[in-house]
Every structure is written in structure tokens, then in C-alpha cells.
Amino acid sequence: MSQPFCYRCRQSLDQKDDLRVLTRTCGPCFTALLSSRDRNLSEYLESLEMPSALVDHNQTILFSNSLFRGMMRENETVGLRVGEALDCMYAGTLGRCGDTVACLLCRLKRSVEHTLLTGEGLRAVPISYPHRASSRKSFVLTTEKVGNAVLIVMRTAP
Numbered sequence: 758m759s760q761p762f763c764y765r766c767r768q769s770l771d772q773k774d775d776l777r778v779l780t781r782t783c784g785p786c787f788t789a790l791l792s793s794r795d796r797n798l799s800e801y802l803e804s805l806e807m808p809s810a811l812v813d814h815n816q817t818i819l820f821s822n823s824l825f826r827g828m829m830r831e832n833e834t835v836g837l838r839v840g841e842a843l844d845c846m847y848a849g850t851l852g853r854c855g856d857t858v859a860c861l862l863c864r865l866k867r868s869v870e871h872t873l874l875t876g877e878g879l880r881a882v883p884i885s886y887p888h889r890a891s892s893r894k895s896f897v898l899t900t901e902k903v904g905n906a907v908l909i910v911m912r913t914a915p
């Protein structure tokens with residue numbers, strides 16, 4: 758594997774640090790990019806190789822990359838919650854994503870809430886949810902808090 762460099766400042770990254778490699782940024786650049794909430798953030802998310810989105814406390818998508826939007830039937834995430842974007846079977850049938858009884862057990866929601874509440878980013882959390890059209894979909898989740906929002910990066914399970 759070639760030496761990874763920070764997307765923004767080009768300094769070489771610690772290959773043993775999963776978050777640095779996954780997000781292709783050093784710590785200060787990660788915070789600066791994710792805090793910008795403008796075109797810089799959009800372009801940065803596009804550079805990531807996995808579906809990624811910045812979400813707020815109730816799973817509403819603030820920013821996402823096209824890999825993330827590619828998992829959706831419609832290419833518009835504004836105002837959508839994660840479960841709605843990912844076609845979770847419970848969203849829409851039982852209520853809004855995050856508000857249903859099933860959501861109490863949702864590991865994605867709990868991971869985002871844990872990260873917001875404690876500031877601790879989570880690594881390699883296995884997630885599986887019932888998809889509206891397919892059977893179940895699975896991926897491995899990484900979370901990292903930035904300000905009042907959480908970046909989620911989804912690695913599709915092999």
C-alpha cells in the first residue's frame with residue numbers, strides 16, 4: 758500500500774491509525790474540513806472511497822458524498838434521515854427514522870448518539886438493517902464527532 762497523505766495539507770499520515778487512513782486527513786485538517794460546512798466539505802467527502810455522510814443529533818443528513826447517495830433510490834438527501842436515505846424498512850412504515858419503536862434497538866442510531874454524547878468515535882461497528890426492497894443490508898460503521906454533528910463512514914461488508 759502506498760503511503761497515505763492528508764487530503765488538505767499533504768503531510769503523510771500514520772498508516773496504523775484507521776481513522777486517519779479512512780478519512781484521508783490529519784487531525785487538524787479533518788476538523789477544519791468537517792467544520793466548514795461548505796463546498797470544501799462537499800469536495801472533501803467526494804474524495805473518500807466509501808459512502809460517507811455528516812449527520813446531526815436526530816440522524817438528519819447535513820452533507821453526503823455521491824457514493825452514499827448512490828445507495829438511495831432518489832439522489833436527494835436534504836432533510837432526510839439516515840434510515841430514510843438507506844431505505845430502512847421501519848422508516849416510513851412505523852414512523853420517521855429515529856422515532857419508531859424499532860429505532861430503540863438500531864445500532865446506527867445508538868452509535869451516532871453515543872459519539873455525540875461522549876465524543877468517542879466508534880470503529881468497525883457491524884450494522885445490519887432490514888431494507889425495504891432487498892432482504893437485509895449490512896455494513897461496517899465508523900463514527901467521529903465534529904462540533905454538534907457526526908461523520909459516518911460506511912464500509913460495505915464483504
Ligand SMILES: [Zn+2]
Pocket residue numbers: 763764765766767768782783784785786787
Ligand atoms: Zn492535514
